[in-house]
Amino acid sequence: PLLAERYPTDTMDKDNKKGGGPTDDSGGPSDKRAGAVRRLAEWEREAHEAFEHKPQELCVSVNGYLLGSQLIGSELSELTLNVAAEERISFCEVFSEQGVRLMMMNVDELPPNGPGELRTRVNLSEARTLESALLFSNPFPTLHVTYHDPALALEAANERGLDESGEITAPVTPQQKRIKRLRLSSSIEKLNKPISSLASAFRERFLSSSFWLKPATITAVVVLGLIAAVILLDVRQPAPPLTAADLLQRSNQAEEVIAAMPSVVLHRTLQLEERSSSGDLIARHRIESWQSGERGIVARRLYDDKNGLIAGDWRRNDGVQTLYHHGSRPRLKMRGAGSPDGQPGWGAGSQSDIRGFEDVWQQSVSAKDFVALIGGADRARVEENQDTYAIRYEAGQSSTTGFIGASLIIRRNDLHPVEQTLTVNYGKELREFRFTEVAFERRAASAVEPSMFEPEPELVGSSKHNTLTSKPDTASASLAPLTAVPVVATPELEVEVLGLLHQAGADLGEQVIVTRTRDGQLRVEGLVDTDERKTQLFRALESVRSNPAVRIEINTLAEAVKRQSPEKSSTESIVIERQEVARSITADADLRRYLSAKGVAPDQIDQEVTRFTNRIVNRSVQVMTHAWAIKRFAERFSPEQLSALTPDARAKWLAIVRAHAQSVRRETASLRLELQPIFPSAASTAGGEERIEISSDADLLRAIERLFEVCAANDRMVSSAFAIKSQTANASDLQGAQFWRSLRRAEQIAAAIQTR
Numbered sequence: 001p002l003l004a005e006r007y008p009t010d011t012m013d014k015d016n017k018k019g020g021g022p023t024d025d026s027g028g029p030s031d032k033r034a035g036a037v038r039r040l041a042e043w044e045r046e047a048h049e050a051f052e053h054k055p056q057e058l059c060v061s062v063n064g065y066l067l068g069s070q071l072i073g074s075e076l077s078e079l080t081l082n083v084a085a086e087e088r089i090s091f092c093e094v095f096s097e098q099g100v101r102l103m104m105m106n107v108d109e110l111p112p113n114g115p116g117e118l119r120t121r122v123n124l125s126e127a128r129t130l131e132s133a134l135l136f137s138n139p140f141p142t143l144h145v146t147y148h149d150p151a152l153a154l155e156a157a158n159e160r161g162l163d164e165s166g167e168i169t170a171p172v173t174p175q176q177k178r179i180k181r182l183r184l185s186s187s188i189e190k191l192n193k194p195i196s197s198l199a200s201a202f203r204e205r206f207l208s209s210s211f212w213l214k215p216a217t218i219t220a221v222v223v224l225g226l227i228a229a230v231i232l233l234d235v236r237q238p239a240p241p242l243t244a245a246d247l248l249q250r251s252n253q254a255e256e257v258i259a260a261m262p263s264v265v266l267h268r269t270l271q272l273e274e275r276s277s278s279g280d281l282i283a284r285h286r287i288e289s290w291q292s293g294e295r296g297i298v299a300r301r302l303y304d305d306k307n308g309l310i311a312g313d314w315r316r317n318d319g320v321q322t323l324y325h326h327g328s329r330p331r332l333k334m335r336g337a338g339s340p341d342g343q344p345g346w347g348a349g350s351q352s353d354i355r356g357f358e359d360v361w362q363q364s365v366s367a368k369d370f371v372a373l374i375g376g377a378d379r380a381r382v383e384e385n386q387d388t389y390a391i392r393y394e395a396g397q398s399s400t401t402g403f404i405g406a407s408l409i410i411r412r413n414d415l416h417p418v419e420q421t422l423t424v425n426y427g428k429e430l431r432e433f434r435f436t437e438v439a440f441e442r443r444a445a446s447a448v449e450p451s452m453f454e455p456e457p458e459l460v461g462s463s464k465h466n467t468l469t470s471k472p473d474t475a476s477a478s479l480a481p482l483t484a485v486p487v488v489a490t491p492e493l494e495v496e497v498l499g500l501l502h503q504a505g506a507d508l509g510e511q512v513i514v515t516r517t518r519d520g521q522l523r524v525e526g527l528v529d530t531d532e533r534k535t536q537l538f539r540a541l542e543s544v545r546s547n548p549a550v551r552i553e554i555n556t557l558a559e560a561v562k563r564q565s566p567e568k569s570s571t572e573s574i575v576i577e578r579q580e581v582a583r584s585i586t587a588d589a590d591l592r593r594y595l596s597a598k599g600v601a602p603d604q605i606d607q608e609v610t611r612f613t614n615r616i617v618n619r620s621v622q623v624m625t626h627a628w629a630i631k632r633f634a635e636r637f638s639p640e641q642l643s644a645l646t647p648d649a650r651a652k653w654l655a656i657v658r659a660h661a662q663s664v665r666r667e668t669a670s671l672r673l674e675l676q677p678i679f680p681s682a683a684s685t686a687g688g689e690e691r692i693e694i695s696s697d698a699d700l701l702r703a704i705e706r707l708f709e710v711c712a713a714n715d716r717m718v719s720s721a722f723a724i725k726s727q728t729a730n731a732s733d734l735q736g737a738q739f740w741r742s743l744r745r746a747e748q749i750a751a752a753i754q755t756r
Helices: 029-052 150-160 174-206 215-236 244-259 357-362 367-374 491-503 531-540 557-563 588-598 602-635 639-644 647-675 697-721 731-735 737-754
Strands: 057-062 065-071 076-082 091-096 101-106 117-123 129-135 142-148 264-276 281-292 297-303 309-316 320-325 328-334 381-384 388-394 402-411 417-426 429-444 512-516 522-528 550-556
Touching: 057 076, 057 142, 065 076, 065 142, 091 129, 101 117, 101 129, 244 264, 244 367, 244 381, 244 388, 244 402, 264 357, 281 429, 357 417, 357 429, 367 402, 367 417, 491 512, 491 522, 491 531, 491 647, 522 531, 522 557, 531 550, 550 557, 588 602, 602 647, 602 697, 639 697, 647 697, 647 737, 697 737
Parallel strands: 522 550
Antiparallel strands: 057 065, 057 091, 076 142, 091 101, 117 129, 129 142, 264 281, 264 429, 281 297, 297 309, 309 320, 320 328, 381 388, 388 402, 402 417, 417 429, 512 522
């Protein structure tokens, strides 16, 4: 052997060959015995080296192919791998980073003939252990490797030295203390030398009398003194106080700049709460406003707490205002001119048009309307908070009717009004109205329907469609009830609703569907078996139940039957005839042959055939259920709609798609593993891996469609092979290579979708 391969003690015995080393086996018995002894010594030495070897990294391989590695940095190191090898698992090995094999586990038989799991444990030096477990409970075998080294825990504790509170956790010897003191004193001495030299240089240059008597030094001192005096006087001068008039003017200017943009439409949602003097809630309303700078129109609609439209307020920039209210004819008037009967409005300003509790909702949450309400900002005061300004106004004791108090909350960063509170006294009754901004958004003018700025024909009360540029015919206006303007559901809201139903498991064949109405709203209809399931679905949709763009109608079977009219109920008698059919499936011969070879007793084969058939058919149904779910979910959105989704909504959409794809892949793999022992020859002829490319949303939608087609074809062949014999049934479908290639293809497409 080479010198690098020799062991020193091997050359210490007597040997006829120069340089020692093992002898060949061509000699006599003594030579053979000596060679065997030396080989045994080498094996023992290698075993001892492996026993004493301390790895820094664990490398795991199956059938000689490296699958994964794990660095060792703590007391317990674990590594779990899913073994998706195409060939049969024969052995598993664990190596160190230096190539020293620490463990080998042979796999003689696989399930169903072999055990469900295999475990191996190796004891190493210094109480170290290495364990591996091969589990067959999942569709893909799982290999779990655990390495335990107690010494690493002690090393980590010694390296810390001090705990978090500063207490000594490891014993320190006197020699270690002396070394630490010497190092500390040496560091301090090295640090003192440059500090001492700098201090002496500073004293010699800046603290001497010659330095301060130089003309340049005197000039610099005088200039610095003058600069300090100017800064001090400027700081001591108080800043002018922030007045309500100045703040309201700046807020109004910011509002006018945004409203004047011709290509932008402002959409605002306010919540209005009306309370009594004792604080009891009287009513809660919602106000939707649409403002277009290009059209010069502000359309405001008032809704009740049940999303019913109560009144409307259309205002033009020229001051013309048209009011619609249920139970009265449309009114046309000029802004700031009081009521149509000529009576002045409430408030300190002459421009106020509010004359009763029913008119308070017309007050806008804006700086301009607030100034018109209080008649100027002279008597208002400003309170500065961390994020907002609060402007408060009190009418005084002389005011007995109308607004006796008002407040406006403005954000500091953009001076945008977000809340307004009005205290109103009318007819010896005191009420408080609070406007709170719920949503404020800017939309492109091209993305807003023109109907948002036009009153509906039902509101005008005429078959002729009136526009805001024409005067409404108040004489012929009818008292037709107002209808609610529908709120259109966004694609993001649709993804949110579908995601909630997915979390509740309502998208897996249950009679729950989500459709879009003509008005663009989402309609969730469901028919469930029990009241408990109905409650579960309502609880799952709790976050969107109050959204006006979502309508939920879920009933139980008992409720649906009760709603049916007696005329539709059938009184005809129903005759049920039972026919006994010999239960014999198409793949009966192959299945019985497999069960007999497995050792099932003859009197138990019929039961095993039924049990196996039900399991295979149910698993195929599960595959189709998830394939149907992912197909229906993907067909709801086009590639353009997917690209326009917000990042959060798109992430939710992809999460649902990946969850269904993972289920299809898992169930198809389980189906293939269960059928493989029955048709071993056909399964072995399946082709290799197919590459699936998904680089865009269009590719993803096509892959989902292809996955459904492949799963549907597989389900037809499984149903044909495990159905009761008929003239069209054919068991040879599962014996051909096409079926097994199709199963593999379904797994590959699902895996590509899952990793998109």
